[in-house]
Amino acid sequence: MGKQYKLIHCTVNGRAREVMVDVRASLTDLLRNDFRLTSVKKGCEVGECGACNVIIDGECFNSCIYLAVWADGKDILTLEGLEGPGGEISDIQQAFIDEAAVQCGFCTPGAIMSAVEILNEGRLLSDEEIRIRMSGHLCRCTGYENIFRAVKKTMLKRLEARQREQGTGNREQE
Ligand code: FES
Numbered sequence: 627m628g629k630q631y632k633l634i635h636c637t638v639n640g641r642a643r644e645v646m647v648d649v650r651a652s653l654t655d656l657l658r659n660d661f662r663l664t665s666v667k668k669g670c671e672v673g674e675c676g677a678c679n680v681i682i683d684g685e686c687f688n689s690c691i692y693l694a695v696w697a698d699g700k701d702i703l704t705l706e707g708l709e710g711p712g713g714e715i716s717d718i719q720q721a722f723i724d725e726a727a728v729q730c731g732f733c734t735p736g737a738i739m740s741a742v743e744i745l746n747e748g749r750l751l752s753d754e755e756i757r758i759r760m761s762g763h764l765c766r767c768t769g770y771e772n773i774f775r776a777v778k779k780t781m782l783k784r785l786e787a788r789q790r791e792q793g794t795g796n797r798e799q800e
């Protein structure tokens with residue numbers, strides 16, 4: 627095999643993977659073509675629209691401008707990795723449905739991965755912060771407000787649930 631291929635090891639949605647990659651290929655192509663993770667969408671393919679976003683070692687990236695070889699040793703999460711053990715969808719996916727933040731759905735997986743990055747920080751973001759953090763996504767359908775509401779609602783729900791848990795923990799210790 628020529629020098630244009632390299633063997634890499636990575637974890638994708640919790641599963642260890644070993645794969646030979648073309649050094650010119652994008653992570654989008656690796657995820658879609660080799661692993662059939664088709665939630666990763668090809669929109670602009672130049673890092674402008676956010677449709678291809680995935681989480682790499684906890685940080686959201688445009689996978690279209692991230693070379694597949696750079697994924698060596700990395701932990702990658704795509705929308706498929708949010709599925710619960712019984713096939714259930716996550717709270718943020720449900721919120722997108724409830725808030726009508728999904729119409730054609732093309733931007734949705736990428737937008738949800740940015741939301742996951744925000745939610746995993748486990749802190750209260752201002753409205754402006756949420757809007758800035760979600761600003762890397764182009765959506766032709768929703769007008770963005772519904773996406774914003776879905777992210778904010780899930781953030782508040784998770785923070786409230788954590789507060790309740792901490793309250794229960796404190797009472798148990800008394
Ligand atoms: S397809 Fe990657 S940012 Fe648009």
Ligand code: FES
Pocket residue numbers: 727728729730731732733734764765766767768
């Ligand atoms: S829902 Fe259609 S592009 Fe966002």
